[in-house]
Amino acid sequence: xxxxxxxxxxxxxxxxxxxxxxxxxxxxxxxxxxxxxxxxxxxxxxxxxxxxxxxxxxxxxxxxxxxxxxxxxxxxxxxxxxxxxxxxxxxxxxxxxxxxxxxxxxxxxxxxxxxxxxxxxxxxxxxxxxxxxxxxxxxxxxxxxxxxxxxxxxxxxxxxxxxxxxxxxxxxxxxxxxxxxxxxxxxxxxxxxxxxxxxxxxxxxxxxxxxxxxxxxxxxxxxxxxxxxxxxxxxxxxxxxxxxxxxxx
Numbered sequence: 001x002x003x004x005x006x007x008x009x010x011x012x013x014x015x016x017x018x019x020x021x022x023x024x025x026x027x028x029x030x031x032x033x034x035x036x037x038x039x040x041x042x043x044x045x046x047x048x049x050x051x052x053x054x055x056x057x058x059x060x061x062x063x064x065x066x067x068x069x070x071x072x073x074x075x076x077x078x079x080x081x082x083x084x085x086x087x088x089x090x091x092x093x094x095x096x097x098x099x100x101x102x103x104x105x106x107x108x109x110x111x112x113x114x115x116x117x118x119x120x121x122x123x124x125x126x127x128x129x130x131x132x133x134x135x136x137x138x139x140x141x142x143x144x145x146x147x148x149x150x151x152x153x154x155x156x157x158x159x160x161x162x163x164x165x166x167x168x169x170x171x172x173x174x175x176x177x178x179x180x181x182x183x184x185x186x187x188x189x190x191x192x193x194x195x196x197x198x199x200x201x202x203x204x205x206x207x208x209x210x211x212x213x214x215x216x217x218x219x220x221x222x223x224x225x226x227x228x229x230x231x232x233x234x235x236x237x238x239x240x241x242x243x244x245x246x247x248x249x
Contacts, residue, residue: 056238057088059080059081059084060143060146060237061077061080061139061142062081063234063236063237065234066142066231066233066237069138069142069231070130070135070138070139070142071132071134071135071138072130072135076129076130079125079129080125080126080129080130083122083125083126083129084122084125087118087121087122087125088118090118090121091114091115091117091118094114094117095114098110098111098114112153115150116154116155119154126139137228138228140226141226141227141228141229141231142228142231144157144226144227145227145230145231145233146233146237148175148178148207149171149172149174149175149178149207150175152167152168152171153168153171153172157223157226160222160226161215161219161222161223162219163219167214167215170214171214174207174210174214178203178207181199181203182203182238185199185200185203185235185239186239189235189236189239196235197235200235204232211223
């Protein structure tokens with residue numbers, strides 16, 4: 001099996017990545033696998049920070065704190081991690097095929113499609129691994145939280161909350177703002193962790209305020225029902241190994 005590193009050495013991939021960068025997440029966001037196809041995740045402090053338009057290569061559920069929240073054992077974690085890695089490799093393969101000449105709106109639509117496909121495929125895998133109803137419910141709740149703004153482009157959320165086109169446009173703009181801020185915090189997290197964490201916490205507070213400014217009281221109630229008890233994701237959950245999306249200036 002070709003590793004992610006092997007794929008990144010291919011000339012066409014390098015040229016795409018040199019032209020790119022954008023993240024996807026908010027109060028909680030996408031996501032994944034491991035560069036060397038391992039079942040153990042290396043310490044987040046040794047991994048490069050995120051750039052705009054990316055999905056994480058390291059699974060969001062890798063941290064001990066989140067694994068405790070989900071109450072998953074070692075066997076379950078390894079099965080989830082292996083499924084995630086396979087999905088990630090497929091995502092990278094499709095990512096390399098995205099036409100760099102697409103317009104920004106076309107590129108974003110294609111990226112959303114790839115991410116939705118990743119989530120759909122991995123959903124089938126985690127539902128086979130997590131058979132306990134309580135585990136399943138908490139997994140879904142945390143995943144919605146982790147995805148942040150990108151969750152609101154999911155058909156399930158859009159239908160459940162009945163988001164208007166105006167709301168979706170505002171949430172999309174907030175996502176882009178979050179992405180750019182996170183692209184700056186990634187490198188800072190490696191060199192000045194205390195400052196990065198302080199700014200990250202400020203962003204999280206801002207995200208909550210922004211969501212409340214867009215969603216109606218009824219929508220906020222529906223979102224709370226979907227996400228359950230709020231969980232505070234540590235910065236290193238987001239600042240993991242990542243890959244950027246093609247065509248982002």
